[in-house]
Amino acid sequence: MSDARNVGPTTKAPSDSKSQWIAAAILTAKTITAAAECAPFPYIKGVSGTVVILLETVEKVKQNREDLKELCDNTTEIVMLLHDQIQTHGNTVVKFKGLCEELESSLAAVIVAVQKLHDPSKGFRKRVKEFMVSSNIAAEIAGYQNQIQAVYFKLKLLIAVDTNLKVGEIHAVVTTPGFAVVPATQKINNCPRPSRIFQGRQTILAKMHRFFTPNSRKQLIYVLHGLGGSGKTQIALKFIQESSSSFSDIFFLDASTLDTIDSGFRDMAVSKSLGDSAQDALNWLQSKHEGWLLFFDNADDPVIDLNKFFPECDHGNIIITSRNPGLRVYGEHSPVSDIEKADAIALLLQSAAVETSTENVEIAAKIVEELHYLPLAIAQAGSFISKSEDLAGYLALYADNCARLLREKPDQSHDQYAWTVYTTWQISFDKLSKPAAKFLQLCSFLHYTGITEDIFSDASKYTGPVGLPSKDDLQEPLQFLSHFQEPTGEWSSLSFLDVTNEIKSYSLISFNAVTKLFTIHPLVHAWSRSTLFDEESSCLCINSILGMCISRITDYDITLAFPRLLPHLQALSSFEVDGDPDFRAAFWYIYFAAGKFQEAHDLIVQVVENYKLVFGEQHLATLEVMDRLGLTCHELGEYEKAKKLKIVVLEKRSKVLGEEHPDTLMTMGDLALTHSNLGDYERAKELETLVLQKRITSLGQDHPDTLMTMGNLALTHSNLGDYEKAKDLETLVLQKRTALLGQDHPDTLRAMGNLAGTHLKLGDFEKARGLEVTVLQKRTTILGQDHPDTLITTGNLALTHSHLGDYEKAKELETLVLQKRTTLLGQDHPETLKAIGNLALTYCNLGDYEKARGLGVTVLEKRTMLLGKDHPDTLMTMGNLALTYSNLGDYGKAKELETLVLQKRTTLLGQDHPETLRAMGNLAGTHLKLGDFEKARGLEVTVLQKQTTILGQDHPDTLVTVGNLALTHSHLGDYEKAKELQTLVLQKWTTLLGQDHPNTLLAMVNLALTHFNLGDYEKAKELETLVLQKRTTILGQDHPETLRVMENLARTHLKLGDLEKAKELEVTVLQKWTTLLGQDHPATLIAMGNLAFTYSNLGDSEKAQELEIVVLKKRRQLFGDGHPGSILAMRNLAHTYRKLQKLEEAEELDQLVKDSQKLV
Template identity: 40%
Template sequence: LSHHDSHPSHTKTPILSALVSSTVTCSRPYIQKMSTAPNLGVRVLSLGTLHGGGVRVLSQLLILQSMMYRAQQTLGRNTPLSPCEYFELIGGSGMGGVIALMLGRLRMPIADVLSVYKKLRPQPKWGHGELFKASKFEDVLRDIFREEMMEDVRADACKTFVCARNEMNLNAGIPELFRSYATREDPVSSCMIWEAARATTATPDLFKPVEIDVGGGKQRYCGGCLDHNNPTSLVLVEAQGLHESRPVVLVASIGSGHPGTIQISGSRSQGALAEVMKQIVRDCEKTHEDNTRRFQGIPNTYFRFNVQQGMQGLAPQDWGKSSEVSAHTGAYLKTQDVKAKLSEAIKVLLSPVIPVNPAYPKVCPAPSVRFTGRQDILRKMAEYFDADIGRRHIFLLHGLGGSGKSQVAFKFVEQSELRFSDIYFVDCSSQQTLENDLITLALVNKLDKSPHDSLLWLSHQRKKWLIVFNNADDTHLNLVRYFPSGSHGNILITSRNRDLRQHADMEYKVDRTEVHEAAELMLSTARYEMTEAENEEIAKRLVQRLHCLPLAVAQAGAYIASSRRLDRYLELYESTAQRIQLLNRKPVQSDYEWSVYTTWQISFKELSPRAAELLQLCSFIHHSGITEEIFRQAASYKFTAEEEPQLREPLKFLANLLSSSSSKWDSLNFMALTTELGGYSLIEFDAGSGAITFSIHPLVHEWCRTTLESDAATELCMHTLVGMSLSTTKEFRFGHLVFPHLDALLFKGTEDSAREPNILDLAFAERYLRIYDEEGRWGEGVKLGTSMLQMTTPELQEHKALQIQVWLVRMYGGHGHFHQARTLGEQVLSRRTELLGDHDPDTLASMGDLALAYRGLGKFKKAEALQHTVLKKSREILGDGHPETLVAMANLASTYSDLGQLKEAEELKARVLHKRRNILGQSHPDTLLAMGNLAHTYSALGQFKQAEALQHTVLNKAREILGDDHPDTLMAMANLATTYWSLGRLKEAEQLEIRVLNKRREILGQNHPETLRAMGNLAGTYSTLGQFKQAEALERTVLYMRREILGEEHPDTLMAMENLACTYSNLGKFKPAEALEQGVLRMRREILGEEHPDTLRTMGNLAGTYSALGKFRQAEALEQTVLNMRREILGKEHPDTRRAMVNLAYTYSKLGQFKQAEELTDALANIRRKAAREEHPQD
């Protein structure tokens, strides 16, 4: 007899999978798992915009032809590429709109469009009025577009729009878009393509307006070149509405040639002024400048191509000068900077895949365009960070709020693009925003959703990186905890808290600016000339009254820019300051605060009521990262009957805010409000693609909130809008984006300052709990859910209470608190069965949740009984091939594996794989997941060849879809290595495991949990190879790091202790092995209970060590307990029960109790004979 159970070569951590469904929360029984939804990604979203310009559109076609030809050469294709193959949305205006319709809606190759281009030349019209004959031009358009309608129903349609203006409503620059597609707000345009082309070209001085019936009667339209000659902003708004969860990665804005400088000449005649106004209306450059600022922090996204020289004198009617356009465009395309820009654009254009739900690290904001001075501090910072390359640098900028600390940091970052390899920005205005930004950084680098993972990863990046901790003002925040470990890297901190000096090597107090610098800033912001002595003198007096505080100076300058009354501002300031002192609801601490608040109050009074309301609303959410998407999504919220009374009022408020007579979201109106706020320097726009995003300075944010008269009503309204927006989508990216704002409303940014829940929390309870769980803040989620259940309002109806309890069960179970999950899960299941019956899907979901809690506690028989019921009823209600039925099948199969019923597990897992292959295909993530699960069972059955074949398929598919370095590819490689190990192909296993370990070290860092897991697996292989010293060295590292990172009681730490104990035993170090195993057993008894399989395994291992030390009585006591428990839980014939019988018989023989040993060996022989008869009944 030999002691089989003690120290089974190592606890390798093979395979597999958590099984996930929308209704069943499943456990994670194995440590390594294939993600249930690998980031397969979506196609790159690319945008093309073509502007009006008459004959100039030839330039656009030639630029686009050059771009597509270069892309063709890059791909090595023999046939030309068409823009419709790569651009998902094309928008155009004027003659550029006609080209857009040919390229996008008709999917014409560029060569064909160029040949048709000559037909577009309109015939002159003699006499007064328009330049060209509309009727003749319509004939040309009809010939090109035939009788095709705008709607494009093809699956691979390139969405196309052109813009025009309704002649009866030219207010506010609101365009009419003729679309080939429907949006959430508008149906597809019900007109012919030629009509849309005619509308967008009906510029008043070129063609007469056109009448089109788009449903509801005829309307007269004039050209889109009025206000929207460059429709790039419209394209971005459209993209946002069409693809909310997909980022804009390429904006190709192709212009029709630079128009030259617009200026008023010596002639001030009415005709000359009218011509200037016409040029202003058609000017594309302002839109380009706006978009340049918008994408300032996101490189290689916005590309502008526009011939700069030679086109200035061309008028829209100069159709005879096509050769000039060709020549100037050819010269433009040969310049080096244009070639480089085209190359970068083509790289983005041809990128086929980006991650689904991508996360982007927060970009450091750009400094104000009017930043002045501070050269002394910028020079000192540069000298400090450039010295002693390779060592850790920590620099603190501290000073009063509004003194310009952040602006100095932003300017330094802007100047240091080449100084640092990577720059990371973290908002430290609260602990939660800090951790949220670190989580985003973790997601970007494909790590777990943990701030700690980001810091570990960063500490192992041996580059010259810089991390900026901005607004670390909270004196209760332990910022040092969030410094990456190690002695390298660079840290820049901005804070009002001067005590942080003790953690910095260098610090600088950012104080008020010099008088001349402040005056320069004011006049620059106010758009006054500094050279005028009178202006400079007034500005100096003003800034001294404002204590030369940059924030106050900038706000004052923004007001003066609007009012154009520099000379009267001081008088206005003094009178406003007196009123604030009389009416102020908040104690002000210092003169500098008075400066900021007074200038803010002056500007606030000038706002339109709607802009003021928007600013006040935003003062109750987090001050940074405020996105239009919160309001857009809220506007699309669908009510249930019971919610209508309490939720309709906020939507009415939102409609009034946007002055919208309909329920449609109006991005242009929202843009107008934020532009108004930005004009007074009350908000700062953030660099980004897609929706408008902005921030409010913390001082302005606080003052706005504390001076509200109806603050409770406004906060309730904002709270409702955030809740409604989150409830419209379960997509992780959006939830992660909005989470800091929700957290500010619910917890005020810290767990300790949580407020009491209200009835609106109940309306959105399920979404709130889900998002706290997704963000890794399940503790606050449990606290929130528990406090909701304690509410006594009528709105807490029983079904709502049950929904909250369901999520609490899932959060408890998902985070290893199985006792709480079981207790609450039993209550929920009992009540749902009583209310809904045992066939209701919600009841079945609760059965599944409770079964998983039982599995977590090792109560496999109870789990099996529930899962049988779930599977049987799911088949009856949903059918055998429904995804939730397949999940129920897979969950039951996993429990069969726990029970040692491997044949039953194999049968179910094979059926799941067969169904998923047929329904989803061979390459779907859920199919690969099923393959991995079946491979695990094959391994348990000893069918290693079958397991190897499946794992090879999984690995090859993962490489093909995700690439060699993706975490799921590395996991598949590790699982295959485990099978090689089981097959005795130890050198092959070793090679794969070394490769996995090296990749995880490189990508994730030395101390990442997945790196430590790879290290543990390699140690197991070394141990099997007899290389115990190498195994010991690795396992010591794993155990030390897991204790440091995860704590003493974490399951992974306990596994590391067991593995090291195993190696100690192999080395004959039985005393250290005994000490480790005693510690593991004590903790597992406390955490999991006496009956849990892991506890029983540890008992068996410790019994083996006692036997090795000659302590046979202690071994006997433990082994008797193990055998009794396994018989009771698993049955007499389970392999683990039989192993316990062998071990106890061995110990009996060592004690001289041969009769008891013989009884056990006879019982074992009978069990084996019975099993053999059942397997070979004919033999």
């Protein structure tokens, strides 16, 4: 098919016989259906299968009708176009799903109509009937042709232009002639016509067409239920219009009251000359076996038993529209809610009578989103816009006048609906009992989703504990809650169910039986407040109910409770009503548990000031809220402020309550945690040990407070480098919390996460990853993706992936954490800086040293300013930045930073702390790069001895040091010792981390280098080739580690006499180093020197001389004449001068070598 046409598929069919063209069309459609079987697009399979049914139905018609032939050709062409899209665009054809459903709905109606042409009888009366039916169908087919042509337009536009707002689709809907109005085939008795601007609902219409099949042997009942204004009646009328020829008689009944139902049936009896009573009509329907249809519209009154008005027979068809979802028990049903975005935009633009430009579509998208896609609200907005002729200005008007705009009846309408959005709900609201109306009004101050019975049942158990309002101050909420209580005061779920069912019967609220959550449509939610005479009183009432509910929750359950309560507190906070300060203090728990620390801070600051004025600074209630303020400051990273507050609270609680009191011990434990975050681990250990001893004595080993202290002490041991002690305590805590609280409790997950961190420090990376993956999955489910605890776990898992060598996964997770931390906490929060620092280290591991340096410098500056120069986090950042400088070739800067870090860590943590030893090892590596091999060996021997004793022979830190020491031995010429150590390291890394881990591959490279130095070039080549393959696959061709092994392999090829292969590799390496690191980087200079040496061996001494002059000049500038690299460059250039017979220049360099060696 050609894509050049810009109109629908209306070409005339060829004049071949019917059997030929129908057979060809059926074969085509079946082929496409079979192709769709193999693709994951059931909607394309469905529509092509329906086309097959249509073609086979047409084939049975005796007449050779041109209109049917044209219809079949057009539908076949559409499915061929869809098939072409599958072949060329694969999964992107998901965007055609809506069009397929729309087409399938239209085709189902066509099939029903065509089936009436199958009557084989030849009698006169039958032929007359056939003629009449055929005439009707001719008009009906013309209507369906318009619908199918509109589908074709939209399909072509979607193929040409695919935008988020589907401008082409909307334009086709609005502008296609004849699409909105299908020509009537006959007068549909007393049924009104559907709205002239009806849009969408194709899924429901398709379901109704499938449901109302001819020749059914039972009475078919279909219920459309939903909120007033959602478009139930219009869907029913649209279906009746499309299927009018399927029913012998169609009767519309206003089912809003018993009187209107009775009147409708009496009118039916009179119109059919059956009598003048409703029973006469029912009797006739029971006896008439043809396919009549009864349409009960607006059957909203839950008191009316509609069943008594159903004809007692096994035939006939019934459609019911109702706000009462309880009527779905009568038969098949569809809940009717908001319409799809594209349909909503089309509805607004058409009702507003504005053109479908891209600009208007974008404005309309914002308007329908604000109206939450409710059809009646959109139609009202469109009517207002058509009068004001200001589409762009509507949103601003709506923001200030939403109630008025949704209450006003438009001057002009597109259907016979008599009510506005607000009046249609007011009708239902006026029928509610007082408790039901009050419930709906109170819920209008909560979030419109996630409303639970627990909020009210927990509040009903409020006893007025010390420090909270007494029941005498809570008369209004207690009076309301009494509607759901037995005379004994016990909560009655049955009474609560009665009230909520009453509201549900008008679809003013909905309930999810699986989640047990109530939901209110956002517009109903906002409208409910407009029914209040005293908004402030109701707001205070629900504020108190929430406070009463939260006060019943224990400290250990608060983390599980916050997800369901936080949205309601946030919604309530938007109303400027001052609730009871005591309840505000209770609300703090929810904000704090949810990780909303700034909101918690702002709330508790107000409470503290209020309590100081009311109770005084020494009062226990004041100390309690001051303690909470200290906790909040701690979580905001304001450690010094938190420390000062906690010291004050601790001193006063010790005096008033005594040192053994649980509240005193709680403050002492919190203070210890702040000391730990300030880097004062010894003070933290001292306090935590004291608290633990007292809690074991007073509360026992299994009390949650005891276990919390034990976990904190374990973390302090870990910070002090005693990982085994930390592991023992954390394992014990995890066992006890699992037994007492279950596997999914937040405190259990915290213990599991801490143990994972200790496993990481002990070098058991796989064990750490397994635990962290479990914790992350559970925390994401329970707490949500953005909760601080979830982000901590995500960051920890990223760090573990980094240790396992999966730097890309680490980068992905760390980038996510950084984005969320920055958004939630700000750029300067300690957790945000930790995320930046971790990402910087990952960039370093990925070889992006400049990116790592930029982030590292930023973090170091901020941490120095916020935490001080001596804080452990500041020193860690300094050490990581030094490593980045080293990789960038700035060994002097790296040495300066590493020396400072080692001095401070030795002073703060002691000589034997793992972090001190790591700092010493890093400094040794820099000395090695600076050519001070003896200094490097001395430090590495010291580090190795201590790490072996403290961490064990197989700890990753120990193995790193063994590998570094081996490399230093190699530089010192002790190749046999280097080989011995490197063979051992390679075996251990392979066992611990696998063959493909970066540490394993590095050990393999170093061992290959030693084999090279020992003259075993074939073994070196074997190892280097293997590493190059793995690094290229894992890290990519441009990663620094890949280039280093490529460089080594080139040198090995040179020794084996393969000079051209060596040259090829070295040219590649030099180009990539120059691009990645610049011309002056030591790695670039080494590559240049190696390539010069190869040119020399190839006999191209001029090229070698050119490169060696550059290398020597840059090495002398960067490192001085005494550096081993500079001396080597002098010797190489001198050698080349001799080859070129430049003996004077060679002698000058020889003398410079002698002078330079004196500097070493």
